Amino acid sequence: MKLYSKHSRYLVAVDCIIFGYDIFDKEIKLLLVKRSFEPAKGKWSLEGGFVEESESLDEAAHRILRNLTGLDIIYLKQSYSYGEINRDPGARVISVAYFALIPIMDINKELAEQNGAQWRSIARLPDLIFDHSEMVKKSLTDLQNQIKIKPIGFELLPEKFTLVQLQDLYEAIYQRKVDKRNFRKKILSMEILEKLDEKERETSKKGAFYYKFNKDRYEILKQNGFYFNLDVN
Amino acid sequence: MKLYSKHSRYLVAVDCIIFGYDIFDKEIKLLLVKRSFEPAKGKWSLEGGFVEESESLDEAAHRILRNLTGLDIIYLKQSYSYGEINRDPGARVISVAYFALIPIMDINKELAEQNGAQWRSIARLPDLIFDHSEMVKKSLTDLQNQIKIKPIGFELLPEKFTLVQLQDLYEAIYQRKVDKRNFRKKILSMEILEKLDEKERETSKKGAFYYKFNKDRYEILKQNGFYFNLDVN
DNA sequence: CCAAAAGTGTTCGAATTACACCCATGA
């Protein structure tokens, strides 16, 4: 005899809020898809999918993300679960939202295109199906709060980046200007960035030195009680 | 024809991590129950229940908490969802954990007793079923982090409390001593506490003034950009 | 009158803010 048999069962989905950052137009973007099935076919949506019997929630999120982007090792964390009765008009679906950060250039473009995915600026989002706008709103707030206290900004940048690019990213997320000297002083004083010999030369004549994030060093510092903080004026 | 019909459905449960604070023995406690059904009947467990078709996740959490404690208006927030395949040996169950704070004296004692519930110090927790220890651990970390930056400590205290009691609560959660003068200076400077004329006279001859949290005032300050912070040495 | 808990200020160092000019280079 099956246990718990008198209780109802539900469809469980995972929806991914996938953030990217465009270093050229200096905007935070979301990877959105045109939904390919009913209900709401053809409407803009977060990428999602139903949880299979053979996988955990985390595994489902990874599968969904991998299928859309071709990427496997990415920043992906559970965000929040949505369980209003009629949130999906097709059936009762409980959806677990996942929050992903990826370097915008790293996605497999063909794969994304096949799936009808596009990067859309968060400043000009289309209407999204169901409660997806709410999911995005919550995730954006989380991003703004987390980036102050965790070194997750680097997940949105290429491996090599300039301090100007890093600052532009923070300004895009905070939606305000920050003081250049104070920003640099603070990030450099943490000693978690490695200055490279190479310069980025597309955007200026002088060129700007590339840096990269030293994750190992960060982990060691963290073990010793260090707290990342880039909540600068 | 039903939409999404080819996908599997799952039992969805809500489990409540219910924190209380005992002002006498100065310990954080959890309201635990002895499980009354198989599997793991008789083992210690978080209070939980399956989500009904007629209710959202939040509503299920409220129902479960109300049934156990008799309390309706309490601090209750979604925490995290747990979806490992074999986390519950009875069946595949996806569980959404909820985090509750209640003044320990406010529960309906008969109701709690009927349900086999007891307050247990987090310093001496029994073994818990399934992944409930993991849920507790995460919630405790969340509590430690949240109480620094949100005025949620008051949810664990009676309406009237002394500054000593408030400080003891913080020390119990932080698991370390804090400086009395700095603590008082900081909390009083926020101007969100109201000093009452009445004194608490059980624990000292001199007596300590009662205070109460002025939630309305806090909300106004927050609207004006104020951030609660009680991350004191 | 004394033990026990409540209550109270000041000083020092660190961190945060505000702020403006020089540098390097390609066109």
Added chain:
DNA sequence: TCATGGGTGTAATTCGAACACTTTTGG
């Protein structure tokens, strides 16, 4: 040579940490 964006330091202020004695009163 000059326009463009990259890079740098200091002073003033605020905030956090450390620290010890006085007050009250019931027994």
